[in-house]
Amino acid sequence: MKSIAVIPAERDVKLIEGEEPKLSSPSDVKLRMLEVGICGTDREICSFQYGTPPKGFDYLVIGHESLGEVAAVGPAVAGLKPGDLVVTMVRRPCLHEECVSCVSGRADFCYTGDFTERGIKGAHGFMADIVVDDERNMNLVPASLRDTAVLVEPLTIAEKALTQIWSMQGRLPWACPHSAAHGLGHCHRAVVLGAGPVGLLGAMALVRQGFDTYVYSRETAPNPKAAIAESIGAKYVSAETASVDQLAATVGNIDVVYEASGASRLSFEVIQRLGVNGIFVFTGVPGRKAPVSIDTDLVMRNVVLKNQAVFGSVNASRENFQDAIRDLVAFNELWPASVQALITGRYPLAAYHDLLLGRPTGIKNVLAFA
Ligand code: BGC
Ligand code: ZN
Numbered sequence: 001m002k003s004i005a006v007i008p009a010e011r012d013v014k015l016i017e018g019e020e021p022k023l024s025s026p027s028d029v030k031l032r033m034l035e036v037g038i039c040g041t042d043r044e045i046c047s048f049q050y051g052t053p054p055k056g057f058d059y060l061v062i063g064h065e066s067l068g069e070v071a072a073v074g075p076a077v078a079g080l081k082p083g084d085l086v087v088t089m090v091r092r093p094c095l096h097e098e099c100v101s102c103v104s105g106r107a108d109f110c111y112t113g114d115f116t117e118r119g120i121k122g123a124h125g126f127m128a129d130i131v132v133d134d135e136r137n138m139n140l141v142p143a144s145l146r147d148t149a150v151l152v153e154p155l156t157i158a159e160k161a162l163t164q165i166w167s168m169q170g171r172l173p174w175a176c177p178h179s180a181a182h183g184l185g186h187c188h189r190a191v192v193l194g195a196g197p198v199g200l201l202g203a204m205a206l207v208r209q210g211f212d213t214y215v216y217s218r219e220t221a222p223n224p225k226a227a228i229a230e231s232i233g234a235k236y237v238s239a240e241t242a243s244v245d246q247l248a249a250t251v252g253n254i255d256v257v258y259e260a261s262g263a264s265r266l267s268f269e270v271i272q273r274l275g276v277n278g279i280f281v282f283t284g285v286p287g288r289k290a291p292v293s294i295d296t297d298l299v300m301r302n303v304v305l306k307n308q309a310v311f312g313s314v315n316a317s318r319e320n321f322q323d324a325i326r327d328l329v330a331f332n333e334l335w336p337a338s339v340q341a342l343i344t345g346r347y348p349l350a351a352y353h354d355l356l357l358g359r360p361t362g363i364k365n366v367l368a369f370a
Pocket of ligand 1: 039041064090091117120153154314315316
């Protein structure tokens with residue numbers, strides 16, 4: 001069996017031949033991998049910024065954005081059968097009884113930090129011909145999503161953010177009178193920072209909820225990312241041609257910021273323009289660079305005087321995966337060409353080196369297994 005692994009101690013990334021994993025418990029499911037997406041996290045692991053091999057291994061098989069086809073099931077598996085399409089979740093709970101999050105099936109809110117994540121931290125990932133996991137970590141995907149379900153995992157980031165936005169904005173009168181007909185976001189303006197896959201999928205989710213959505217990103221338009229943003233009814237604003245102040249003047253009261261850029265300086269510039277009763281969600285994980293100065297008095301005054309909320313969000317629950325699958329079906333009905341356009345390249349496993357270590361290109365690149 002072939003897989004792509006990093007060997008942190010040797011600072012190496014390579015295609016390795018290993019033994020196929022086997023069904024080891026009655027509720028295990030064996031998947032033939034179909035597609036695995038490549039994201040910034042994988043690239044950072046391949047530059048050895050993090051990524052931890054499982055106990056007893058000197059290498060880590062990477063990959064966490066996946067689509068597989070069920071090849072075999074254990075005798076206790078009830079919900080999946082050979083041929084089904086499946087997206088497997090990433091994080092597994094820590095084993096501490098006192099971790100109320102992990103104990104309640106919300107490892108995405110793990111307290112102890114001793115969780116594992118397949119392809120990232122302490123557990124092998126999905127860039128492998130064959131993957132075995134417990135049925136409880138898998139989500140059945142409709143056959144109609146065969147070509148796009150590899151986008152489910154990056155979409156879960158927006159789903160988790162939105163679920164939290166609804167619950168936090170529920171603390172105040174927020175929904176407009178037309179929300180029943182036009183979506184919970186109707187009458188509200190959202191700014192997405194970044195036009196990578198996480199940003200554009202987030203923009204799709206926001207538009208579908210009725211938000212007047214702006215995507216603010218570096219590259220000047222026209223460009224393929226701007227074209228996708230506009231094709232779904234969002235407005236693309238380039239940071240090269242419009243300052244944050246100009247962005248704020250165009251948008252009006254910024255009700256939601258969905259940060260998907262990993263750019264901290266930009267984020268703290270935009271936070272200063274967050275509107276009355278606004279909410280700002282961080283999803284990016286910036287590398288550590290030199291400190292920058294920000295007007296902390298202004299930010300603090302605004303947070304208080306404008307009743308703002310600022311939060312961060314990582315990983316996703318089963319419910320967030322289910323929401324992502326449902327939304328992806330809807331996106332494919334509303335904007336089939338735009339969803340397809342997010343996937344800018346499909347490559348054989350052997351192309352891993354340039355994709356992981358070369359200059360980033362396109363939007364979402366995918367390893368497609370023959
Ligand atoms: C993955 C998450 C994971 C996070 C931190 C992201 O790329 O999508 O599932 O929790 O990295 O490791
Ligand atoms: Zn990812």
